[in-house]
Amino acid sequence: MALPDLSLYLVLDPVLCGGADGMVSTAVAAAQGGAGIIQLRAPDWKKRELAACGRALIRALAPYGVPLVVDDQVDVAMAIGAAGAHVGQKDLPAEDARRLMGPxxxxxxxxxxxxxxEASRSLAAAxxxxxxxxxPIESTSTKPDAAAPLGLPGFAALAxxxxxxxxxIGSVKIHNAAALAAAGADGIAVVSAICGTADPRAASEALLAAFRSGLKK
Amino acid sequence: MALPDLSLYLVLDPVLCGGADGMVSTAVAAAQGGAGIIQLRAPDWKKRELAACGRALIRALAPYGVPLVVDDQVDVAMAIGAAGAHVGQKDLPAEDARRLMGPxxxxxxxxxxxxxxEASRSLAAAxxxxxxxxxPIESTSTKPDAAAPLGLPGFAALAxxxxxxxxxIGSVKIHNAAALAAAGADGIAVVSAICGTADPRAASEALLAAFRSGLKK
Known part of the structure; x- marks a missing residue:
């Protein structure tokens, strides 16, 4: 499929959202608020629970045309017909994920x-x-095993x-959304800036506006 | 593929085997000692490490014609071309695993x-x-989250x-192998009875002999 608008990329957190139902309602609110892609990430969940939640998310997001990708668990992504998968450096190699999920x-x-x-260049080219x-941009509480923070200059150098x-991704909030756009980001991926907030739709709208305000004219 | 001989089914444990190299050497010794099927199970491992180990196992087991199945991680099983997958009640539904991996x-x-x-009857029929x-037959140290032990009578009733x-499976050892065969088992699945023993090939031979001694003539 064509790549969706990455400007606001929500990564769902099961704890912050208060479980599967909370993830679905948060995802819907974020979609209404302008999120263009949503990731299901629940590393401590077993696959059956993850698949059930993913199917509920796909149903709920369908009216908004917002694709769901699944973190790490390519088999769950395939089983539920998700739009894709997101893999880390210790997950299945991206080549395997692509081969299994198709073009x-x-x-x-x-x-x-x-x-x-540097290693990703050939993967992107192919x-x-x-x-x-x-x-991560800054150290983040939602991913304890994350790598060392890049900071804004470090992100800009890679971007x-x-x-x-x-x-x-990684401690992206309303305060640094514009700066990340100016630093070359095509989108901001957020967790706690939306999950668990009082009004996830309003939070999404504000994040998206902040990000867009930083884009080079 | 045709179902292999299930008489001696080795489930590899990465801790007892001392890591990936130990799992490969244990698997080869068990294959030489008569194991007919081997499962890769490392629930705490990330998928990239699991896939690399699985590929090494498939290469090492090929000369013996012993199939490798992967516990839970259907995507890893597919990525490495394993013979199959084993799923639990909280893993991907067996229907999904079958659909993804093929007939x-x-x-x-x-x-x-x-x-x-009872719920498995229709799955088996289809x-x-x-x-x-x-x-588990008895409580087992290699799977802390296992269900309540069945005991030999409980196993016999289900079998x-x-x-x-x-x-x-679950605390199957040399001392109960024959009784399980007599109780209707088509095979015994073992972990610590082979993994981490001084001579896994000899342990496999002894387990297989004990199991066969209990089969009804």
Missing amino acids: EAIIGLSVSNAAEL GVVDYLGIG AVKPCPVVA | EAIIGLSVSNAAEL GVVDYLGIG AVKPCPVVA
């Missing part, structure tokens, strides 16, 4: 340093990966040589 | 009580599952109504 799937890859970015998630669209 | 794959399902066995793993071949 139409959205395949994203996490990159956290210059070496990983159409194996559609976008990169570059981060400057990007081989395909990139989203900034 | 030739070996699909196994864990069953730990009468209700799960060719979705090829065998059941019934257990008596089996809808397809069954292997006994």
Whole structure:
């Protein structure tokens, strides 16, 4: 499929959202607020629960045309007919995810340093990966095992040589959304800036507006 | 593929085997000692490491014609070309595993009580599952989250109504191998009875002999 608008990329957190029902309602609110792509990420969940939640998300998001990608669990993504999968450096290689899911799937890859970015160039050129998630921007509570923070200058340096669209991830909030856009991000991926907030739709709208305000005219 | 000889079914444990190299050497020794099917199970491992280990196992087992199945991670099984996958009650539904892996794959399902066995009847009749793993026989240290132990009488009661071949699993050792065969097991699945022993080939031979001694003539 054509790559969706990455400007606002929501990564769902089951704890912050309060479980599967909360993830669905948060996803719908975010879609209404302008999120263009949503990722299901629940690393502590078993696959059966993850698949059930993913199917509920796909049904709920269909009216908005917002694609769902599944973190890490390519088999769950395939079983539920998700639009794609996002893999990290310790997950299945992106080549395997692409081969298993086919040419139409959205395949994203996490990159956290210059070496990983360099290694992703051939993957992007070959159409194996559609976008990169570059981060973390700052240290983040929602991913305890994340790599060292890049900071804004570090992100800008990686984004400057990007081989395909990139989203900034890891402690992305309303306060740095515009700066990340100015630094070359094609989108911002957020977790706690939407999940668990009082009004996820309003939070999404504000994040999207902030991001767009930073784009080079 | 045709279902292999389930008489001795080795489930590899990465800790007991001492890592990936130890799993490969243990698997080869077990194959030499008569194991007919080997499962890769490393629930704490990330998929990239699991896939690399699985590929090494497939290469090492090829000369012996012993198939490898992967626990839970159907995507890894597919990526590495494993013979099949084994799923538990909280993993991807067996129907999904079968659909994703195709009609030739070996699909196994864990069953730990009468209700799960009953639910497996239609799956077995439809060719979705090829065998059941019934257990645990006794409480086991290698699977802390296992269901309540069945005991030998409990296993025998379930095995008596089996809808397809069954292997006994969960604290299966040399001392109960014959009794499980007599109770209706088509095979014994073992972990610590082989993994981490001084001579896994000899342990395999002894387990297989004990199991066969209990089969009804």
